[in-house]
Amino acid sequence: MTPRILLVLTLSLLPAVIAAQPAIYESKDKGVTTFSDQPSPGGRPMDLPLVNVIPGPGVAPPQAPASTPQAAATPYSQLSVVSPASGGTVWTNTGDFDLQLQVRPALQTRRGDAFRVKIDGKTLARTFSGPAISISESDWARSEATDNVLHSLQVSIVDQGGAVLMESAPVSFYLRRHTLAPAKAPRAR
Secondary structure, three states, X not given: OOHHHHXXXXXXXXXXXXXXXXXXXXXXXOOEEEEEOOOOOOOEEEOOOXXXXXXXXXXXXXXXXXXXXXXXXXXOOEEEEXXXXXXXXXXXXXXXXXXXEEEXXXXXXHHOOEEEEEEOOEEOOOOEOOOXXXXXXXXXXXXXXXXXXXXXXXXXXXXXXXXXXXXXXXXXXXXXXXXXXXXXXXXXX
């Protein structure tokens, strides 16, 4: 139990303890005043004022974590990258490739919602309005990892103000280019 909760509990029980307090008796014997909770011969009950209680700061009851505004505002239940598949390979010589998304319900373009794509952690400059997206090499050429074979991809749905409504799980894929192996020199005999 936290100290704050213990303090609130103690302060809430204090009035009941005070009300249930037994009477206090005062008696005098040979010039000495004695106070007791037991009556004694010649003792008289005392009317004591209530204990001065200063209420502490109010403690709000614990609340469930508030849902983020973006989670409450999203009308979407699913967003995932279908192609390229996670761990899959895209073969291209130009760097262009197609991206296929699955979104439920359909993207609400009339509200101004759009897809935003991140490749290798870099957000592409343009947004997209459909689940079939063609990515050109110039779209992601500014990525620091353009010469790498392994790339990461993540898609989000954004509203017209740019606030993220939902994000897909990240997908890693391999981008391979066709190359011609140099001809081997004939072996000398």
